[in-house]
Amino acid sequence: MLCEWRVRKKGRESNPYEDYRDFPSVFCLKINHGGTFTTPPKSRYKGGKINWVDDIDSDIFSIVEVTSMMEELGYENPCLAYYYKKPNIDLDNGLTELAVDKDVCEMLMYVDKFKKKFEAGVSKQKVFRAKNIAYERVVGRAKSNIMLNNMCEVLNRQLVDGRDKPIITCLEYIREYLIKRIVNVQKAAAKLKVDWNGSDLYQVTCPWGDQFVVNMSDRLSTWKEMYRFKINPINGPYAWKKSDVPTTIILPKPHPQIGRPPKKRKKSAAELANEIMKSNKMTRSGKSVTCSSCKRVGHNQRGCKSKKSGDVGAGSQGSGDAGVGGSHTT
Numbered sequence: 001m002l003c004e005w006r007v008r009k010k011g012r013e014s015n016p017y018e019d020y021r022d023f024p025s026v027f028c029l030k031i032n033h034g035g036t037f038t039t040p041p042k043s044r045y046k047g048g049k050i051n052w053v054d055d056i057d058s059d060i061f062s063i064v065e066v067t068s069m070m071e072e073l074g075y076e077n078p079c080l081a082y083y084y085k086k087p088n089i090d091l092d093n094g095l096t097e098l099a100v101d102k103d104v105c106e107m108l109m110y111v112d113k114f115k116k117k118f119e120a121g122v123s124k125q126k127v128f129r130a131k132n133i134a135y136e137r138v139v140g141r142a143k144s145n146i147m148l149n150n151m152c153e154v155l156n157r158q159l160v161d162g163r164d165k166p167i168i169t170c171l172e173y174i175r176e177y178l179i180k181r182i183v184n185v186q187k188a189a190a191k192l193k194v195d196w197n198g199s200d201l202y203q204v205t206c207p208w209g210d211q212f213v214v215n216m217s218d219r220l221s222t223w224k225e226m227y228r229f230k231i232n233p234i235n236g237p238y239a240w241k242k243s244d245v246p247t248t249i250i251l252p253k254p255h256p257q258i259g260r261p262p263k264k265r266k267k268s269a270a271e272l273a274n275e276i277m278k279s280n281k282m283t284r285s286g287k288s289v290t291c292s293s294c295k296r297v298g299h300n301q302r303g304c305k306s307k308k309s310g311d312v313g314a315g316s317q318g319s320g321d322a323g324v325g326g327s328h329t330t
């Protein structure tokens, strides 16, 4: 990428590690000018001004560029000697002249090294992603992250139960599944140990002794896409944002269906499975009969002993054992 440097305006805050994270060739310079060096030991740069120059592209950086920076900072026809300080060394030992292109190359080497060191030390995000990638390799699911088709297959299989449900319920089902899945991966990934191996390489050690080297530059783009969005749990319909669409959705009007409504009684499953049905009539098994002549339960008219003995109707409501049919005389 090619970009143009600019002198930082007053009051503007900048975090180069954040701003240039994705642009390895871009850096910024802090320029001290207009002052003097005190004599060593413990020399300092006294007086003068400080200016920052942002968005410098190391691919097109040179002494000429530095000169034009100084011109922009108010030096007409600058014929100055430039020095830069090596990182993590004091001014007595770390001050190096910036005069020819070889010096520039050396300085850019520090820029490169310093940026990478920082990224490895601080970027927990990257360590976390390396853990995830290694975990995918351990359990043999790596393919599902890359191949869209495979991803769809995996998701489809998990959502079989939710697919027949109404749309809101179905979405709810999918959301729950995805949350569970993400949490599971994170739980498993938390057990892995990650060490930085230099540049984009990370060594990942599993609790059971396996080791992997993960190259972030190969896999980062895929993972960035995958975890760009986070699916957070929500409380319920009352927490949903109210729609600003003016239309109110009401229930559809009930209307008669075409065709004659059925008249026949719907039979139960037990009825349809026969046993208790014989030639479309229920069997009388299990039901006790009542005698129509003496009104007692347990026999019918044909087996009625009261009728045979000519005692018809007597003691129809009376006490006595049904079927015994004793003589009831008053």
Ligand SMILES: [Zn+2]
Pocket (backbone or CB within 6 Å): 291, 292, 293, 294, 295, 296, 299, 300, 301, 303, 304, 305, 306, 307
């Ligand atoms: Zn009877």
